[in-house]
Amino acid sequence: MSLxxxxxxxxxxxKPPPPPLTEEQYGEMEPKYPEGGHxxxxxxxxxxxxxxxxxxEMRALFEQNQQDVEKALDGAQAEMFPGxxxxxxxxxxxxRCVLAYVYNRLQKxxxxxxxxxxxxxxxxxxxxxEQEVQWFIKYTKCLATYMRSxxxxxxxxxxxxxxxxxxxxxxxxxxxDHGEFETQDGGVILLKKNSQHFLLRSECEHLIRQGVxxxxxH
Amino acid sequence: MWSCKxxxxxxxxxxxxxxTEHRVLVLVAFEIDALCACKILQYLFQxxxxxYTIVPVTGKQDLERAFVEHSEGVQVCLLMKEDDLENxxxxxxxxxxxxxxxxxxxxxxxxxxxxxKKRRFDEAALIxxxxxxxxxxxxxKILFEYTEFSGYGLSSSxxxxxxxxxxxxxxxDLLWLAIIGxxxxxxxxHVERDxxxxxxxxxxxxxxxxxxxxxxxxxxxxxxxxxxMFDNExxxxxxxxxxxxxxxxxxxxxxxxxxxxTMKGRKRLHExxxxxGLPLVQCKQKFTSMDVSYxxxxxxxxxxxxxKYSINEQDLFLPSFHAQYxxxxxxxxxxxxxxxxxxxxxxxxxxxxxxxxxxxxDLLNRSKTECMEKGIEMAKIQLSALVxxxxxxxxxxLVISAGPFLYAFVQEGTPDVKFFAKPINLxxxxxxxxxxxxxxxxxxxxxxxxxxxxxxxxxxxxxxxVIGIPPVLDKSLKNCFGKAFEQAAATTNSRTLHDFFDSxxxxxxxxxxxxxxxxxxxxxx
Amino acid sequence: MATVDxxxxxxxxxxxxxxxxxxxxxxxxxxxxWLNEKFAPELLENKSxxxxxxxxxxxxxxxxxxxxxxxxxxxxxxxxxxxxIRYILSSYLRIRLKKIEKFTSHLLQTEATLEDPCLSAEExxxxxxxxxxxxxxxTNMALKHMPPNLQKLDPKxxxx
Numbered sequence: 001m002s003l004x005x006x007x008x009x010x011x012x013x014x015k016p017p018p019p020p021l022t023e024e025q026y027g028e029m030e031p032k033y034p035e036g037g038h039x040x041x042x043x044x045x046x047x048x049x050x051x052x053x054x055x056x057e058m059r060a061l062f063e064q065n066q067q068d069v070e071k072a073l074d075g076a077q078a079e080m081f082p083g084x085x086x087x088x089x090x091x092x093x094x095x096r097c098v099l100a101y102v103y104n105r106l107q108k109x110x111x112x113x114x115x116x117x118x119x120x121x122x123x124x125x126x127x128x129x130e131q132e133v134q135w136f137i138k139y140t141k142c143l144a145t146y147m148r149s150x151x152x153x154x155x156x157x158x159x160x161x162x163x164x165x166x167x168x169x170x171x172x173x174x175x176x177d178h179g180e181f182e183t184q185d186g187g188v189i190l191l192k193k194n195s196q197h198f199l200l201r202s203e204c205e206h207l208i209r210q211g212v213x214x215x216x217x218h
Numbered sequence: 219m220w221s222c223k224x225x226x227x228x229x230x231x232x233x234x235x236x237x238t239e240h241r242v243l244v245l246v247a248f249e250i251d252a253l254c255a256c257k258i259l260q261y262l263f264q265x266x267x268x269x270y271t272i273v274p275v276t277g278k279q280d281l282e283r284a285f286v287e288h289s290e291g292v293q294v295c296l297l298m299k300e301d302d303l304e305n306x307x308x309x310x311x312x313x314x315x316x317x318x319x320x321x322x323x324x325x326x327x328x329x330x331x332x333x334x335k336k337r338r339f340d341e342a343a344l345i346x347x348x349x350x351x352x353x354x355x356x357x358x359k360i361l362f363e364y365t366e367f368s369g370y371g372l373s374s375s376x377x378x379x380x381x382x383x384x385x386x387x388x389x390x391d392l393l394w395l396a397i398i399g400x401x402x403x404x405x406x407x408h409v410e411r412d413x414x415x416x417x418x419x420x421x422x423x424x425x426x427x428x429x430x431x432x433x434x435x436x437x438x439x440x441x442x443x444x445x446x447m448f449d450n451e452x453x454x455x456x457x458x459x460x461x462x463x464x465x466x467x468x469x470x471x472x473x474x475x476x477x478x479x480t481m482k483g484r485k486r487l488h489e490x491x492x493x494x495g496l497p498l499v500q501c502k503q504k505f506t507s508m509d510v511s512y513x514x515x516x517x518x519x520x521x522x523x524x525x526k527y528s529i530n531e532q533d534l535f536l537p538s539f540h541a542q543y544x545x546x547x548x549x550x551x552x553x554x555x556x557x558x559x560x561x562x563x564x565x566x567x568x569x570x571x572x573x574x575x576x577x578x579x580d581l582l583n584r585s586k587t588e589c590m591e592k593g594i595e596m597a598k599i600q601l602s603a604l605v606x607x608x609x610x611x612x613x614x615x616l617v618i619s620a621g622p623f624l625y626a627f628v629q630e631g632t633p634d635v636k637f638f639a640k641p642i643n644l645x646x647x648x649x650x651x652x653x654x655x656x657x658x659x660x661x662x663x664x665x666x667x668x669x670x671x672x673x674x675x676x677x678x679x680x681x682x683x684v685i686g687i688p689p690v691l692d693k694s695l696k697n698c699f700g701k702a703f704e705q706a707a708a709t710t711n712s713r714t715l716h717d718f719f720d721s722x723x724x725x726x727x728x729x730x731x732x733x734x735x736x737x738x739x740x741x742x743x
Numbered sequence: 744m745a746t747v748d749x750x751x752x753x754x755x756x757x758x759x760x761x762x763x764x765x766x767x768x769x770x771x772x773x774x775x776x777w778l779n780e781k782f783a784p785e786l787l788e789n790k791s792x793x794x795x796x797x798x799x800x801x802x803x804x805x806x807x808x809x810x811x812x813x814x815x816x817x818x819x820x821x822x823x824x825x826x827x828i829r830y831i832l833s834s835y836l837r838i839r840l841k842k843i844e845k846f847t848s849h850l851l852q853t854e855a856t857l858e859d860p861c862l863s864a865e866e867x868x869x870x871x872x873x874x875x876x877x878x879x880x881x882t883n884m885a886l887k888h889m890p891p892n893l894q895k896l897d898p899k900x901x902x903x
Contacts (some may be wrong), residue, residue, distance in 0.1 A: 055888040091893060103877075106880065142873060161829055161830040161834070168819055168822055
């Protein structure tokens with residue numbers, strides 16, 4: 001078994017071999033990179049480096065396996081098979097972890113569409129990989145197509161009315177200077193920091209979600 | 219637009235049904251009464267689905283700007299500010315539209331055949347012109363008289379509560395707001411005691427009506443509900459949330475009466491407490507932790523010993539109300555005022571004026587108890603700074619008689635100068651200082667002299683705030699300084715800013731101080 | 744519900760669907776569908792006819808409000824009613840969409856075998872689009888970089 005462990009170890013870290021990895025440590029890369037994945041509110045920068053390292057490790061494992069498989073076929077050495085199987089399991093595990101990571105991030109990015117609307121805030125965009133931004137745009141398009149197709153002209157904006165309506169009008173406080181805002185009946189309101197307004201709930205819901213307004217509850 | 223009485227009337231009176239399709243712009247001054255009125259109005263508007271926008275305004279320029287910015291699409295504009303409603307000149311005396319007359323004359327001259335008629339009309343026009351001249355003179359006189367003295371009228375929150383009641387929309391919460399508004403006017407000496415008592419008498423039936431409950435189990439309400447009760451309050455600042463001793467040392471009346479800032483005065487205060495049988499240890503700890511037997515008898519003891527120390531009952535006791543909700547929250551009207559004014563005048567740099575405004579609105583919200591507690595602590599700090607400042611005025615003899623009035627300055631670099639760069643605190647300091655000075659001074663005449671106080675305001679601009687207040691003995695509380703400041707500034711070309719709604723507070727370039735004061739002295743001689 | 748009854752309902756509109764229902768009944772059906780969908784773990788059959796019916800109902804109510812006298816007190820009641828219905832509608836569709844996003848490939852697989860399709864036409868379109876988006880992203884981000892024998896998405900592992 002020591003041989004197998006050694007070969008694995010070579011595959012994992014090539015250059016600086018710090019304290020030799022034990023069996024439990026193998027695969028410890030994963031818990032590090034999906035870190036950003038678990039809390040819905042924050043999205044960490046995409047862990048490019050970590051993921052690349054995992055790919056690297058996978059390649060090493062794969063090469064090792066191929067060699068061993070050839071050897072095993074040639075010499076029919078039975079003791080090779082447990083090693084091959086072990087490596088293959090590791091490969092599958094890594095694949096699953098990477099996919100889970102990628103998928104988790106996607107789900108969160110999709111969630112962003114519901115929270116922020118079709119334009120991503122700059123600070124969040126900064127943490128996304130280019131392909132993820134592209135995915136967000138495509139998802140937005142896909143969703144928009146669906147919402148447009150829901151009967152009636154104009155469709156139904158599903159990102160509105162996220163919470164059951166309690167009252168027709170609500171009181172809001174303006175958290176930042178937003179400029180002029182046109183209401184449904186054609187009136188114009190100046191949303192200036194620290195002014196308070198009594199508005200139609202349906203009108204200002206998206207502004208509340210964007211953080212321009214704050215619903216003040218009594 | 220200037221008086222909320224007329225304007226609020228129009229929102230509701232013009233239509234039987236409220237005009238939901240119009241947006242109402244509510245401009246609110248930085249005064250507790252105005253804030254309370256604004257909250258009452260918010261509630262009424264919300265009930266009726268009247269759309270509104272609320273914008274806080276600090277002064278006249280701010281008012282103008284806010285009006286221009288927000289007035290688009292607004293049909294009705296309300297200004298929340300206590301104002302003198304009684305002496306507002308009649309509309310037709312100030313604004314007269316002459317257009318129709320001019321039109322008449324034009325039409326006549328177009329017609330050549332009626333020469334006879336034309337002359338007659340010329341005569342008529344002459345008479346009209348004479349009348350107009352007379353009217354103009356009259357107008358000038360009226361306007362001068364109106365602006366010569368400034369004072370305060372009925373509390374706007376009381377007015378709005380009254381309206382809410384007439385619309386059957388009054389609640390205990392609105393009543394409590396009205397009480398706070400009314401009390402604020404009295405605490406800040408905007409109205410005299412008689413007027414305050416009138417308002418209290420008006421409020422008392424409402425309090426009994428809304429808080430009356432039979433004493434059986436069934437009709438008892440949850441402890442979390444607001445209960446308002448009438449009480450003859452001790453006029454000791456926030457004593458329920460402080461220690462009795464500290465409160466005695468920070469209340470205007472008791473400090474001046476005992477002259478706390480002298481050794482002799484302190485001794486006399488100790489003597490007073492000893493006479494009442496209140497151990498110092500008990501007095502110096504938090505009032506809430508005081509021994510129950512002492513706590514309950516404090517009021518009676520004060521009453522019993524007031525004559526011996528020639529304390530005036532009217533000055534020590536104030537008929538007022540207190541509110542109770544939850545187990546812990548018990549505030550009297552004055553507590554709320556001190557706390558909310560402290561938050562309104564927060565000197566923290568990161569908060570703008572409008573931030574403070576919103577924080578104060580939050581504080582007046584019953585559900586946010588932590589805001590209230592924070593406010594009380596802030597009020598204590600500001601009050602301590604104020605008493606210290608009064609003491610240093612007296613110790614260093616900084617109150618000087620200029621002949622027709624007394625004056626003093628808070629210099630730049632004084633430790634707590636930042637607190638006095640705010641108008642409400644400055645006004646409070648002015649009253650406190652004048653009262654204290656009158657108690658100390660041997661000269662009887664000082665009680666008939668008004669007082670002008672200046673405080674460093676803004677280093678970058680090099681400006682100071684100047685406030686003038688009427689003499690101690692003048693109970694009418696009419697303030698003549700608004701006009702006087704204006705004239706003194708005009709004659710000396712001093713750079714002043716008459717931006718505050720209270721005309722007796724102005725901003726003055728520090729360099730122009732001496733010439734401005736020279737002019738003021740000769741003006742008031 | 745009472746306010747829905749107040750609105751003159753176009754009887755013909757519902758007769759076209761084969762069965763006559765009052766607006767209140769439709770709303771009742773919608774609520775039922777919504778609650779069922781909300782508390783069921785899997786995707787239930789679509790009720791697009793109810794959704795459609797309610798959408799046109801809302802539109803009608805909105806037109807009525809436009810015609811109503813300004814400042815009429817009833818207007819705000821109707822508005823509130825519309826808001827509530829719209830909430831139920833969007834909540835219903837939202838819940839379905841979330842389920843579709845979650846079980847995309849499973850749904851697409853079983854949909855073909857079902858006689859009564861679960862998904863409405865629009866939902867099916869969305870599901871297909873979503874699925875292809877997901878797959879291409881997975882391939883680009885991860886699978887492409889993996890050893891050749893691991894470059895496939897195993898539906899058994901990914902679609903649960």
